[in-house]
Amino acid sequence: MTETLSSGSPDQIRKEMLSLVKSVKGQVLNAENLYVAVDWRKPEVKRKNHQAADVNPAGQLDALAQEVLSCERCSLSGQRKNVVFGDGNPSARIVFVGEAPGADEDEQGLPFVGRAGQLLTDIIVKGMKLARKDVYICNILKCRPPGNRNPLPEEIGKCEPFLKKQLQLIRPGVICALGKFAAQTLLKTETPITALRGRFYDYEGIKLMPTYHPAYLLRNPHAKKQVWEDVQMIMKEIDPGRAS
Numbered sequence: 067m068t069e070t071l072s073s074g075s076p077d078q079i080r081k082e083m084l085s086l087v088k089s090v091k092g093q094v095l096n097a098e099n100l101y102v103a104v105d106w107r108k109p110e111v112k113r114k115n116h117q118a119a120d121v122n123p124a125g126q127l128d129a130l131a132q133e134v135l136s137c138e139r140c141s142l143s144g145q146r147k148n149v150v151f152g153d154g155n156p157s158a159r160i161v162f163v164g165e166a167p168g169a170d171e172d173e174q175g176l177p178f179v180g181r182a183g184q185l186l187t188d189i190i191v192k193g194m195k196l197a198r199k200d201v202y203i204c205n206i207l208k209c210r211p212p213g214n215r216n217p218l219p220e221e222i223g224k225c226e227p228f229l230k231k232q233l234q235l236i237r238p239g240v241i242c243a244l245g246k247f248a249a250q251t252l253l254k255t256e257t258p259i260t261a262l263r264g265r266f267y268d269y270e271g272i273k274l275m276p277t278y279h280p281a282y283l284l285r286n287p288h289a290k291k292q293v294w295e296d297v298q299m300i301m302k303e304i305d306p307g308r309a310s
């Protein structure tokens with residue numbers, strides 16, 4: 067912001083001063099609205115300190131969840147039954163990020179508990195041979211869009227800082243972005259999911275694998291083969307000795 071005062075009358079200068087103060091106040095309020103504490107330490111340092119006594123990801127995640135539970139940053143807050151913050155192991159090696167809660171998730175306050183959730187659970191339990199409680203599952207949006215419509219850019223913009231903080235606290239080995247909205251939001255791209263999936267990208271020092279959303283698989287079961295390929299790459303990354 068660069069503004070200069072004119073050399074006009076005292077009244078004119080007073081008006082300009084007032085408008086300047088208003089503009090600065092507006093910018094400070096905007097910054098406060100967007101504020102989420104960020105940990106800028108280098109990934110290696112954070113990884114080393116992950117289990118150290120002064121770092122308590124579970125506690126910090128709980129504190130973040132409390133903040134999100136009372137969020138009113140966008141109009142979805144007025145229509146939700148429950149905030150769906152996320153669920154699972156705060157020290158998980160794999161985090162799945164979906165799009166937004168649906169009706170079942172809104173009802174229960176938990177991510178991926180409907181039909182698509184059952185399929186995701188099968189992928190985790192039957193495919194990856196892990197328990198759901200071993201991984202962490204969350205969404206781009208923490209509140210349900212009405213009628214399960216697509217998330218709007220302004221809703222994503224308001225909610226994304228929470229996800230960013232969530233991922234920073236968990237710092238998994240791999241993030242699996244489920245579907246177009248998760249992949250495009252995290253990677254800041256408009257490339258279609260068909261072209262994105264199947265290889266790792268970098269998300270703030272964390273490996274990110276985009277793959278198809280389980281709801282897409284319910285409609286297109288033939289795509290399960292590709293998801294299985296993506297999941298195997300994730301398993302190899304997490305546990306090189308185990309994946310077949």
Ligand code: URA
Pocket residue numbers: 164165166167168171176177178179180182183205281
């Ligand atoms: N679809 C999502 O993207 N997230 C959920 O939590 C449920 C369905």
